[in-house]
Amino acid sequence: MISVLGLVVLIVMVFGGFALTGGNLGVVLHALPHEMLIIGGAAAGATLVATDLKGIKAMGAGFAAIVKGPRYKKADYSAAIFLTARLMKMFRNDGAVAVEPHIEDPGSSSIFAEYPQFLKDHVFVHLVTDSIRLLVVSTGTLSPYAVEEVIDTAIETHHTAALKPVERLQTMSDALPALGIVAAVLGVIKTMASIDKPPAILGAMIGSALVGTFLGVLLSYGIVGPAAARLKAVLEADGEIYLVVRRVIVASLKGQPQPLVIEAARTAIGPDNQPSFSEVFDGLRAAR
Secondary structure (H helix, E strand, O other), rough: OOHHHHHHHHHHHHHHHHHOOOOHHHHHHEEEEHHHHHHHHHHHHHHHHHHHHHHHHHHHHHHHHHHOOOOOOOHHHHHHHHHHHHHHHHHHHHOHHHHHHHHHHHOOOOHOOOOOOHHHHHHHHHHHHHHHHHHHHOOOOOOOOHHHHHHHHHHHHHHHHHOOOHHHHHHHHHHHHHHHHHHHHHHHHHOOOOOOOOOOHHHHHHHHHHHHHHHHHHHHHHHHHHHHHHHHHHHHHHHHHHHHHHHHHHHHHHHOOOHHHHHHOOOOOOOOOOOOOOHHHHHHHHOO
């Protein structure tokens, strides 16, 4: 929601400042729809050329994420530790037979049912279940470092794919000033075709043409570019929870005692969402 507030502040300050300094908003507002049609249409067309339907949907989901902010809150990071640690402890103490129903059908798992916020995150669910499934189906002792490499690859692959909408938005942001020039040039061509008009009319037409340049720059550096930066920050924040899963599984495989396993996962969480030592351990006792 803070992003929406920022957009409102941007518009009020730019157009309000222009009006307060004696600028004629009427000229800008008159030209705005036509210039927006040219610039926005060109940007949309260029995006369609550069991507596919799946990419367009991902960009739409990206805009929703910008408004909503990160998916996970502080309590969810503790929950991720509890969920993964309980499954790993069950695998270590009770064996593959006990843990297998939980990883084969998470939707019916009594453990996953206690943490419903993760069931809609297919990446999270697959990261947990596939990593433990790898331990279940393997014969002999797996190297913790080999498992860590597999998990790192899975996280990196997801992160690369998740950032594609950011790249598309940034590309659009880079193109918008040039598209604004295109709109301005078209306006100048229109003005030159009316060179016999009175100076007042020509001045208004030139002013309307310059709105295209103004709009392209404003959209690029004031809206689309910051939106790309915000989306990247949101996606990177959401990606932290996968590092929690990684730390719990790898530390457990290395035979570390559970307090060290939990602390390894807790310290992988950024300061904004990192629970305290007592919060994690008290919560883990309550979850047993």
